[in-house]
Amino acid sequence: MLRKIRITLATVMMFLITWLLLDFTGMTHRWLGWVAKIQFLPAVLALNLVVVAALVLLTLVFGRIYCSVICPLGIFQDLVSSLNRKKNRFRGSPELRWLRYGVLVLFVAALLAGIGSVVALLAPYSAYGRMVNNLLQPFYIWANNGLAAIAEHYDSYAFYSREVWLKSLPTFIVAVTTFVVLVVLAWRGGRTYCNTICPVGTVLGFLARFSWFKVYIDTEKCRNCSLCSKNCKASCIDFKNHRVDHSRCVTCGNCLEKCEFGALHYGHPKKQASTQPVDEPKPDAARRAFLVGGAIVAADAALAQAGKKVDGGLAAIEEKKVPHRTTPITPPGSLSARHMAQHCTGCQLCVAQCPNDVLRPSSDLKTLMQPIMSYERGYCRPECHRCSQVCPTGAISPIGHAVKASTQIGHAVWVKENCVVITDGVSCGNCARHCPSGAIMMVPVDPDDDTSPMVPAVDRSRCIGCGACEFLCPARPFSAIYVEGHEQHQTI
Secondary structure, eight states, X not given: OHHHHHHHHHHHHHHHHHHHHHOOSSSTHHHHTHHHHTSXXXXXXXXXXXXXXHHHHHHHHHOSHHHHHTOHHHHHHHHHHXXXXXXXXXXOOOOOHHHHHHHHHHHHHHHHHTOHHHHHHHOHHHHHHHHIIIIIHHHHHHHHHHHHHHHHXXXXXXXXXXXXXXXXXXXXXXXXXXXXXXXHHHHHHSSHHHHHTOHHHHHHHHHHTTOSSEEEEOTTTOOOOOHXXXXXXXXXXXXXXXXXXTTTOOOOOHHHHXXXXXXXXXXXXXXXXXXXXXXXXXXXXXXXXXXXXXXXXXXXXXXXXXXXXXXXXXXXXXXXXXXXXXXXXXXXXXXXXXXXXXXXXXXXXXHXXXXXXXXXXXXXXXXXXXXXXXXXXXXXXXXXXXXXXXXXXXXSOOOOHHHHHTEEEEEEEEOGGGOHHHHTOOOOOHHHHHOTTOOEEEEESSTTOTTXXXXXXXXXXXXXXXOHHHHHOOOSSSOSEEEEEEEEEEEO
């Protein structure tokens, strides 16, 4: 019964969190945003004490049931392991405590030092988010684009098309590598990753040693058939000594179902006042599990069509190239580059949700896979603050329209050598015309000549770094005006 409840809840949770990570409209987050916020590491980084306390209490009562029901990476490994139909393929093994706690120390040190790449590599929720965003979402978008084409044929705009593009090659390579490693480990050893590398699993495993409900063995009924050990994907059952390593047990219920003699139980082991050994548990027929549910509501919003690649259907437009920025641009609400580095786990949820294709994973080694901003495909519209609403770790704090419009994340810089006014001798003014904060004005190149061409001048005190000027600049391949980021965001 425990195993069936666990599989049902895990299936629901896996579906909900995968859908949240796949959705690019922002509509799903209204109902399903909680599935990201109840993940252990995001809750810790966001200082969400209610969620952290609830998960700690859950573990102290039921054991590491979080890893089997709530963590998407754990559920993914269970799914892969279940595809291997070889029977009785596991075996009990000793705990590699030096490796588990060694990785945990490395993880905490990287977190405190702001080395986001190490944190992002080891964080379980983020690893699953990267796999979904890089490997599964393209197929989801292509399917959506097919529905959009069909709907448009019937004069319906219930769907809108979205371009599929590679946001970061290093992040894609990391996602593929993570996928391959996890599939191999889960196929061969079940929960190998969870019980040797995952820092969240190590923390919860320590708490699970003291859990009230545990899987335990009734020595009177046990026949040492080893079926429990051979079907334990956590390799935590020593059937010869009738011991279960509760720090690695994820309360999946597989052993309970496989035992043919009723020797395994899930409950509170009670000491008996008889001649039996004091550590021998008394049989307990109780089966406990917690229920996690959620409402599933879907909606696709009708929004504007994606930008076209041709001008008037005739001349091809050359793609813009990313300018060299001395300081990367971090999203409004992230407060500073340091705050982003210390709180972001690189789950890619904000990248997937950005409607203007402004966010993409960083390729810098120290902040690898954390979001940065660039304006080749769009600009950060002052009325949009979706990334701050979906971030589960607090790396991007929730902000409103007014706060965003007054937050300076960078400033525009004019590059004379790229400006079409200088290179082609034409009048332009696109940057000044579309600047939402009025930070750009056109001034003559030669103030003493009334016929002098007009070029942009940037008022840095008013510029918020939204990138409208950079995106709408007609110069190719590099814009004549680009945004330089600020290490510390300012309010204007």
